[in-house]
Amino acid sequence: MTTSPQQQSPLLDASGVAKNYGAVAALRNASLSVLPGEVHALMGANGAGKSTLVKILTGAISANAGRILIRGEARDIRSPAAARRAGLLPVYQEPSLIPDLDVLSNLRLTGTPVEPFRAWVRELGISDLDLRDTARDIPLAILRVLDLARALAVEPDVLLLDEMTAALPANLAEKVLEVVRRQGDAGRAVIFISHRFVEISALCDRATVLRDGATVGVVDIVPGVEEKIVELMLGTRIEKTKVAARAGQGAASAPALPRIAVRNLRVGTKLNDVSFDLRDGEVAGVVALEGQGQDELFAALAGSIRPSGGAIEVDGKPAKFAHPIDAIRAGIAYVPGDRSEALAMQRSVRENIALPFSAALRNWGPIAMGRERATVASAIQRLQIDTRAQGEVQRLSGGNQQKVTIARWIAADARTILCFDPTRGIDVGTKQEIYKLLRELAGNGKSVLFYTSELEEVQRVCDRVIVIFGGRLVDIFSVEEADEPALMRAAYGLPRGAKADVGILADPSANPSDAPAPEARP
Structure with a gap:
């Protein structure tokens, strides 16, 4: 970004954004201002509201309050199609391609132009893609890159990347970072969610930090800013040991x-x-x-x-x-990186952790509910799992979901993880x-x-x-x-x-x- 922030008007300006799920406040008062040509980091601990804010900006869910301006014009974004028309396009943590369709059918479904998509796929380091391949047969890392290429092919004004490099090997991650850097050349902007400080330092101009559903600070990315960001994220200084x-x-x-x-x-x-x-x-x-x-x-x-x-x-x-x-x-128990592979998302924390108890039954008969509850409660306490939304595991943050996956096997006393x-x-x-x-x-x-x-x-x-x-x-x-x-x-x-x-x-x-x-x- 070559122009100072004082000389520019925001490309995207969101303020006072709030979202409730019943008694749980996913967002309370979130604000985000992104300038043309800027790569802007959105940071916060798991459960801070980052993904919720991105989903509101891209029309996946509706806010209960707040205002969103695109190039100074108020926009009512109530669907992904409306966000797309406004020039906002996301690439989420989990691939959005429909597993049972081939790549070409997925492109047609979203109206993505094929030739620009092919060009971006090559630019991102994949040279042997067959558009007839079924999405479910493609490795996770490649699917994430295809999702990015599909978004880039329509030239959005604001590209929102949620943990884009997570689970990518070094060679693909490097290509992604190179491409993201170049998005500012045409006056576009990128909102970049990542927990890797090395990426934030190398890629981003500024960072907005969320904590407990509210924006708590906006900082310029300069040498040594990591400690300040961590303090904002956690509310207290953590010992770097x-x-x-x-x-x-x-x-x-x-x-x-x-x-x-x-x-x-x-x-x-x-x-x-x-x-x-x-x-x-x-x-x-x-x-x-x-x-x-x-x-x-x-x-x-x-x-x-x-x-x-x-x-x-x-x-x-x-x-x-x-x-x-x-x-x-x-x-021997397996904990995958993709939490959705291991968890019953519409079940409670207790049910997910207690699953091995039911699976271990050899004969019909009563379950030792007292022992099960005590073991599950012990695992929840040991891992400090946030159970405010335990009606469904899908309501938990990604970090708490992963804790549930590990807690299951602690409760089952697995000897090898x-x-x-x-x-x-x-x-x-x-x-x-x-x-x-x-x-x-x-x-x-x-x-x-x-x-x-x-x-x-x-x-x-x-x-x-x-x-x-x-x-x-x-x-x-x-x-x-x-x-x-x-x-x-x-x-x-x-x-x-x-x-x-x-x-x-x-x-x-x-x-x-x-x-x-x-x-x-x-």
């Missing part, structure tokens, strides 16, 4: 027998000859770029797919999982709570396998880190060795000591997919 991740914690006190042993595991052409141990009392991290086999590894361990070769041992005994229930009976990007799209405060919880689980003798798309989380949570590239385990790092540059080099298939430009705008074409993979360290 790293969660203890003691290297070798699990190995030092663990028995000789690993909790889970993976031996030469293969899943089709996606995962090939992967071997490692996971011990009680350990948090083992998994790092990989998109599509390198990590999805298949977790799915095989969770019983969702059957390996095509190799072996899985649990407590020294061969284990074959034909169904997720087999893994659950072996004490498979966490696949569990902090995706979650605010900084809730992330800290989940980091602490995973360390506590390990301290109590549980084992955790933790995939993350945010490399900085490794130092906060893990004892060791497994890196997968091209379907193979290419390296294992201790937590002391696992700094972000080393992990990124390994994730791109480069051996230790190799130099590579893997900054925020690194060229993903530098990925040496045909480079020989280094040997995995024992």
Whole structure:
């Protein structure tokens, strides 16, 4: 943005916006002013009202109060079509393509011009898209990019991106950030929701901060502003301490027998000859770029797919999982990054957490309701789950929904937790709570396998880190060795000591997919 804010009139100006769900106030007094050519961050802890405000601006829901001006003209936005006509277009956290339709049919459904869409898809780093592919068969990361390309193809005045880079691999995320930066060239604006400060600092001009449904501050993005934003988000200064991740914690006190042993595991052409141990009392991290086999590894361990070769041992005994229930009976629970996969959204917090109690019944008979209630209440208290809207889990913020998913398996006393990007799209405060919880689980003798798309989380949570590239385990790092540059080099298939430009705008074409993979360290 080249013109100072004092010389410009807002492209979008929302003030006094409020939204109630019964007795719950999702928004109380939210304001947002966005200038032409600006990338404007919208920030706040989970439950602060960010997504609610975006949905109001884009016509997905109606406000109970407030005013919205577009280029100085008051607009009554009561539907997505009205928002689209006003030049406001969102890309939400979850893909909006209809799963049973192919890509071309989805484009026709929204009146999206095909050729501009194709051009943006290529610009965003995807060169092999077939418009006849059914949406449900396309990986989540690619669907998110297609959603963005579909929005860009109609050239909106204001593009609203809700956690756009969450769950994207580094190469796709970098392309997205490059494209977002260029939106101001034609006088357009972007509202950017992200919990990654590195993205906010590199991309945004200003930030509006929400807390408890109200706007509490607007700040310029300058060096060192992160602490001020966190104070505004949380209302109090949080201590910036790293969660203890003691290297070798699990190995030092663990028995000789690993909790889970993976031996030469293969899943089709996606995962090939992967071997490692996971011990009680350990948090083992998994790092990989998109599509390198990590999805298949977790799915095989969770019983969702059957390996095509190799072996899985649990407590020294061969284990074959034909169904997720087999893994659950072996004490292995899966926490997905996509909360909707794990939760019954129209059910209550208690029902969702208590689900394993019902699933464990072998015979007809009364459920021990007293024990169930006590266990569920203990899990809710332990994770500090906000249950003000517990009539339906879908009313909770994303962070509280993820807490419910984890609480379910704490209540069920699962011995091994498979966490696949569990902090995706979650605010900084809730992330800290989940980091602490995973360390506590390990301290109590549980084992955790933790995939993350945010490399900085490794130092906060893990004892060791497994890196997968091209379907193979290419390296294992201790937590002391696992700094972000080393992990990124390994994730791109480069051996230790190799130099590579893997900054925020690194060229993903530098990925040496045909480079020989280094040997995995024992």
